[in-house]
Amino acid sequence: MSIRSNVFQAISRRAIKRNGLNQEQTVKHLRRVFNNTPTLPLIPRGVKIRQIALPEFKGDRVSVKSPSMTILYFHGGAFVSGATRTYHNFAARLAKTLNAEVFLATYPFAPEFPFPAASNRCLEAYHYLLKLGKSPKDIVIAGDSAGGGLTLTCLLQLRDKKLPLPRCAVALSPGTVAIPDDQRLQTSCHKDAMLSADLVKQIINxxxxxxxxxxxxxxxxxxxxxxxxxxxxITASQDEILYHDAQTAKQKALSAGVEVEWLERSGVGHVWPVLVPYLPEANQDFKKIVAFIQRYQHASEISHTYGVQP
Known part of the structure; x- marks a missing residue:
């Protein structure tokens, strides 16, 4: 565990983790924190950011001049909050390293827009990329936390609708099970520097x-x-409350014969890989995420082999 990781977790525990909030207080607190995340933009040379505000897609495009692949990214924020600008550093490094364009999609928040508004909007974002002429074999879907869960949901929706699937997907500390296990939540609550059992249950409600x-x-x-x-x-910290959610998704994927790259660490916080270039652990594991995506970069046949029903 690095000193920087210790510092980040101490700040997170003080600023984000809460117990005993009601629903209204939970929404207000998380929006105050995640809609105004302080970030220092450290954008690599040659990467440009522009906003998109269209009926079919709202968000940011972070891209090199002539991208050869597309990443559709769904941000975290517990389904009630979050801002795409929080991910500009992470997205810009993905774009630079992979010669890519990253579409940071927004989606409607609960409680104003409860399930399935967010997942439907994420599916629309994928449709938007297809409308632009992007080839599914050149698309990667990714997301963290709530956005990691939405990433998996988007894959399921595409498969169920028999639409062409992307090259691969990356889910960072995904929330995957909305039926809370009180005993498990309480057991892991003390280790998590960001989320408490109370927060998780309120988010589900x-x-x-x-x-x-x-x-x-x-x-x-x-x-x-x-x-x-x-x-x-799939990535997960051994110290986070959503560790079991990530493990559950891993086991479901493996039991279905899906190829899974599993990455876990101890001593780091929730969705640590997005904290490049600030955390050494994030910088190390960013390279593993890039290597995973590159592994399937030339597998042009995948959109024809995946999505076949049993």
Missing amino acids: IYLPNKEDRSHPYASPGLANFHGLPPIM
């Missing part, structure tokens, strides 16, 4: 007010059948 929705595979992708999905990289 806010995003999925209808309890019958919580077992739906698009709300709890960790409970879904992953058959036919493309290769997926």
